Amino acid sequence: MKIIHMLFFFTVFSFTISHASLNDFCVADLKAPNTPSGYPCKPLARITSDDFSFHGLVAGNTNNSFKFGFNSATITNFPALNGLGISALRIDIDQGGSIPMHTHPDATELLIVVQGEITAGFLTPTTFYSKTLKPGDIFVFPKGMLHFAVNSGKGKATAFGALSNENPRTKILDLLLFANKLPSNLVAQTTLLDLAQVKKLKAQFGGSG
Amino acid sequence: MKIIHMLFFFTVFSFTISHASLNDFCVADLKAPNTPSGYPCKPLARITSDDFSFHGLVAGNTNNSFKFGFNSATITNFPALNGLGISALRIDIDQGGSIPMHTHPDATELLIVVQGEITAGFLTPTTFYSKTLKPGDIFVFPKGMLHFAVNSGKGKATAFGALSNENPRTKILDLLLFANKLPSNLVAQTTLLDLAQVKKLKAQFGGSG
Amino acid sequence: MKIIHMLFFFTVFSFTISHASLNDFCVADLKAPNTPSGYPCKPLARITSDDFSFHGLVAGNTNNSFKFGFNSATITNFPALNGLGISALRIDIDQGGSIPMHTHPDATELLIVVQGEITAGFLTPTTFYSKTLKPGDIFVFPKGMLHFAVNSGKGKATAFGALSNENPRTKILDLLLFANKLPSNLVAQTTLLDLAQVKKLKAQFGGSG
Amino acid sequence: MKIIHMLFFFTVFSFTISHASLNDFCVADLKAPNTPSGYPCKPLARITSDDFSFHGLVAGNTNNSFKFGFNSATITNFPALNGLGISALRIDIDQGGSIPMHTHPDATELLIVVQGEITAGFLTPTTFYSKTLKPGDIFVFPKGMLHFAVNSGKGKATAFGALSNENPRTKILDLLLFANKLPSNLVAQTTLLDLAQVKKLKAQFGGSG
């Protein structure tokens, strides 16, 4: 008797809740147009356990001038993060390497060191805040600060990063200034860099103009 | 000449910016009363590089019935996170151990496995979403979902967690139901657990009533 | 003359405003895919006064083990609430009945008692906050707290509820733990409930595994 | 043995959680200065069950020209609502009475009719949305809309209101225009009301100028 009532109760509720489930999560339908709050949701019927796991936060390729590699899990390759305000990355820096100056305008980053030694910091016009980190240490780059990191130890260094945005923007200074076609003299005029310096880095980063 | 102008310009700006720095970050003054948006900020003059680093995200003590340990870096021990919407933790689970059923009402959690094998999942009334994870895999527990994890492999398992809140609440089911003084019959009435079961767990978790 | 100018003025304005009306409200088009901020809006041309009223916040069926009934007006049946951050419900509890332990991870609830006597409360690991309420009294369950209510008086009790979310999630503990197919031994391991207790309640709530 | 471990575990946790409790709720300290996100929180040690209940949502005095009365539970008299985004009120309208034209710039209002008949509506420049409501009916006034309600039936009418703001502003048109000292000719110039009309209502509402 009790069981019957409960099952009836359950049936009514499960109907209510299967509808309500749409706000338990909103896995992105990346093919639909984005909106200011994120992507439209995939239908609940098409969601499986696979949607909530990501595979491949492993060491990235460090074969470049900065000698750093990374892999990230953001909305682009992990659509379940849609609307949830968080993403993750793994960073590897070879000995002598660094992470180039960059900023995330809309995300705070936590850098969790797990191997080697990393010196990390961020800049203000009057000072800079910096720290040498060992495994088990964390550094926080507050949202919007221009920041950097260098492998300051011997051997490889590895860290995990957590960002307070599922779709964080990464603004690498060199790419913004030197990888596009903004005329070199305009770059020089508005940064006071020497024109020759601008042209040299434009060549290196694939920009023109 | 140019230099003089620029220094003058710099002086004006640095004045402006030393004031503006208050919104570059807001390191919590934990002794002041909290507000709905977070703690009041420590004065800029008292902020140093040390404020932005945390030491001790290492393996926690697993000497308890669930055989799991954790350490976390949240606003309580890392006040620079104030207002920034992110925190981190390290989880270690001995073989055969688990993380008890719990929820974070105001934080999504990313579980980044770095050692061993962990089976993680979360519950809805009609289904559950679960996955067995290896190093390099991530699982996401969307905000507010009741979730769990078990060490499903051999040997110890380790993971890092990232939470989308600098001051996340952790609601462990057993502690809420069995660690306080809510009368056992009220617990039984509103959960339909047997009274004897309630009393047994109240004894185990230090509750009464 | 004045009238003519004013009508001209009105015409220009009404054009502007008929466009602007889209942000006066955004009645949900429930057939379109949801987004993290809510449903897309129905076209203004299809909105009538009927969209802004709801019919049926009456006593719900109390024929179940907990002896409580409810009806709610949320986005699912009152699409005008889309994006507005509020919803309502009516709760009826027969004598001796209760509202089972549950949580709303993303909504604060006000319980406004209008008939009978209700004892309401919410739990923390170290304490519980609870109060016996009469008509004209309100209790607040802050967002994300595990809470309960019992009819502690004679005869039927009735209350209205207001929730700070148009699409609130209701997480009834028993349904999460016992109405789905999560294996009973996993439930037991991660809650420390006895396996027999888990199986008994799984049978009662329609779960398996 | 198990019990000892669990109690140890509990002790560690309860320490963590007694600190964390500050974000379970933030009962307003109304004597401290407000902030854009709400009042600073009262210390946890001073919070009791009484903080979470309110007494007196009863019929208000209808002895005024509009023949309506109200009582409300907002942050001013129910400080536990701080930061929670919701408040409640009770409205009583005598036969022939009305609620004057007003707006809540920062709160959506649900009007839940429990007795009598109320005709409620809100205005746009091109149309108005209005509905006659009976007990069990709800009307929604979206945030920022100029709205009104009249007792359109026989006898007294009663409704409960829920507002999506713990500290909602109520902007009664007549009080804004006629209860302060803004010079009558300025009111006339910027509303095109006749000067005599302005002066007449200024006298009635206690304004001058």
Place this chain on the structure above:
Amino acid sequence: MKIIHMLFFFTVFSFTISHASLNDFCVADLKAPNTPSGYPCKPLARITSDDFSFHGLVAGNTNNSFKFGFNSATITNFPALNGLGISALRIDIDQGGSIPMHTHPDATELLIVVQGEITAGFLTPTTFYSKTLKPGDIFVFPKGMLHFAVNSGKGKATAFGALSNENPRTKILDLLLFANKLPSNLVAQTTLLDLAQVKKLKAQFGGSG
């Protein structure tokens, strides 16, 4: 060698970033249905420099009873503002003219005077805040306040306005009360305006009823 590595690096990055660009901005696709957070985004491939500029913030037509004109750049005619929380307008007031009483429920307005003299103010039931402004002066109308402005000098006055919403609502009192079909007696009953006054202004603003 270095260059090759850098170009490889650039290629990987530019792939990542061309996807990520979707959150650099979200130019509105005004033909798609709106959502509570704004319009869906136009595809990145269709965005050009033209999207980010607006032409025509010039003097508006002042040929109406209030003798004021305006032009505005909001999401309707400047879709790049979608999701960005800001818009602009230009206001011109002929000598002796005024801006009628109105409110923006969801936007704070800055009024930047560039020519002539403007007296601006906003109302509360107990007082009003008002100031006479010259070129270079700013007045702020906080979100949701009923406000007005008059040309209090000689000759034409001009100001720019900035609003904290890309899709701000403008609620002109006279249009809400007198331009639609809400029955005149209902307006009179809920405002205490004389019925004759209501009918007179209804005629002037094109309303009926």
Place this chain on the structure above:
Amino acid sequence: MKIIHMLFFFTVFSFTISHASLNDFCVADLKAPNTPSGYPCKPLARITSDDFSFHGLVAGNTNNSFKFGFNSATITNFPALNGLGISALRIDIDQGGSIPMHTHPDATELLIVVQGEITAGFLTPTTFYSKTLKPGDIFVFPKGMLHFAVNSGKGKATAFGALSNENPRTKILDLLLFANKLPSNLVAQTTLLDLAQVKKLKAQFGGSG
């Protein structure tokens, strides 16, 4: 009789509203510690009309290397903006001058040209968006984009700016890289600028290291 009732009604209301006024606006008390949502509010009793007006949005000093000047009205000198999400500035650029490369991580900027000709733009790694503007034209720099402007015409150019933040951060690239004490070799390593270039600009902007 009517008048008496209304005055009684007014008295009750004005009491309610004088309390409620705290959320009509929250003028910053700049001497109190900031919080993540803004400054605590000055007491209502100390607020006057002067708080809501600002004086001095005039041409700034252009006597520097970039030949640009500015004045701004932000929370620092216009505390009434606290919590309101908007601020304003005036920009003047001499012929041949420019606004240096900078970013506002937490504010969108509208640039409203009122005199002369300005070419404005912002950068992404793959492209740049730029436009030449005349009086009456607006350009939008979406939040967080690295942007610039040059006087591309003859004679002086003037523009007003509106920013979607009352306390916007301005991150001028040269000041971040060259005005502090971050060691030059670290700047060179993480930007790939030549060391000599770094040292030259450090000398110009007052930095060291």
